[in-house]
Amino acid sequence: xxxxxxxxxxxxxxxxxxxxxxxxxxxxxxxxxxxxxxxxxxxxxxxxxxxxxxxxxxxxxxxxxxxxxxxxxxxxxxxxxxxxxxxxxxxxxxxxxxxxxxxxxxxxxxxxxxxxxxx
Amino acid sequence: xxxxxxxxxxxxxxxxxxxxxxxxxxxxxxxxxxxxxxxxxxxxxxxxxxxxxxxxxxxxxxxxxxxxxxxxxxxxxxxxxxxxxxxxxxxxxxxxxxxxxxxxxxxx
Numbered sequence: 001x002x003x004x005x006x007x008x009x010x011x012x013x014x015x016x017x018x019x020x021x022x023x024x025x026x027x028x029x030x031x032x033x034x035x036x037x038x039x040x041x042x043x044x045x046x047x048x049x050x051x052x053x054x055x056x057x058x059x060x061x062x063x064x065x066x067x068x069x070x071x072x073x074x075x076x077x078x079x080x081x082x083x084x085x086x087x088x089x090x091x092x093x094x095x096x097x098x099x100x101x102x103x104x105x106x107x108x109x110x111x112x113x114x115x116x117x118x119x
Numbered sequence: 120x121x122x123x124x125x126x127x128x129x130x131x132x133x134x135x136x137x138x139x140x141x142x143x144x145x146x147x148x149x150x151x152x153x154x155x156x157x158x159x160x161x162x163x164x165x166x167x168x169x170x171x172x173x174x175x176x177x178x179x180x181x182x183x184x185x186x187x188x189x190x191x192x193x194x195x196x197x198x199x200x201x202x203x204x205x206x207x208x209x210x211x212x213x214x215x216x217x218x219x220x221x222x223x224x225x226x227x
Contacts, residue, residue: 035216045155045163045206045218061215062120101168104210105153109162 002026004034004096004110011116017084020113022096029077030054033099035106036070036081038092050099051079086117121145121212125205125219131227136197140222142190142207151211154183154192157221158203166205167192194224202226 007021022034035050049060053072060068069082079096093112100107122145132138142152150170155163165174167183170190180195194201207219 044220045208047214047216047218049214059214063215095162097162100165101172101174102151102210104151104208104213104216105165105168106155106163107165107174109164112162 002098002108004098004108006094006096006110006113009114009116011118012086014087014117014119016086017082018086018115019080019082020094020096020115022079022081022110024077024079024098027098029072030074033103034070034072034079035097035099036068037095037097037106039095039112040089040092043092048081048094053079083115086115088117091115091117120215121148121209121217123207123209123217123219125207125222127222128220129223129225131225132197133227134197134199138194138197138224140192140205140207140224142185142192142219144188144190144209144211146212147187148209148211150186151209152183152185152190153208153210154181155206155208156201156203157206163206197224199226 003025005023030053033052036048049070051058051070051072058070072079096110097106098108124143126141152170154167157163171183182193204221204223
């Protein structure tokens with residue numbers, strides 16, 4: 001049984017950066033893809049990017065290019081999402097999710113990490 | 120990016136009702152369509168992928184259909200635990216994977 005456990009809530013100032021972790025257990029971490037999806041308060045789901053740990057390759061949604069960095073540490077089965085130049089509109093719950101039966105279909109999700117950007 | 124549009128945005132229904140949610144893609148996506156259920160304060164849960172394949176453990180009252188640009192999620196007999204928000208998502212064209220805006224199913 002795959003489990004994804006994320007780091008705790010964060011409060012950040014505008015212009016700063018945040019790094020959220022997602023630790024996987026069960027399954028073989030290197031063999032699957034981890035995506036990051038965010039959800040602003042009362043809003044829908046927005047895919048940000050993904051990483052394939054076995055390849056060390058990350059891809060990002062154009063909207064976040066240049067501001068987001070997704071990495072993975074195979075030794076600890078942990079994926080990271082760092083978002084820089086934070087603004088109030090980045091206040092959201094950030095989820096990690098694993099690609100399941102097909103690429104781009106998310107069968108396991110982390111519990112979510114609330115990032116609040118406020119001065 | 121492919122735009123996914125769900126309808127309605129919300130509606131009220133009663134336990135036992137048959138309900139249908141529609142999702143339309145801005146361009147053809149074959150059957151590369153997934154449905155998720157999300158309850159308040161929780162992560163989304165995968166219900167259906169490949170437009171009509173039920174994820175393991177999901178009750179059979181959930182079903183999906185469609186291909187190309189038009190898709191539906193049907194709940195044949197609404198249960199109390201089904202009151203939630205439902206999202207469709209295309210995984211045909213990347214990046215980015217895109218979601219619909221959500222459909223909230225509320226208790227009448």
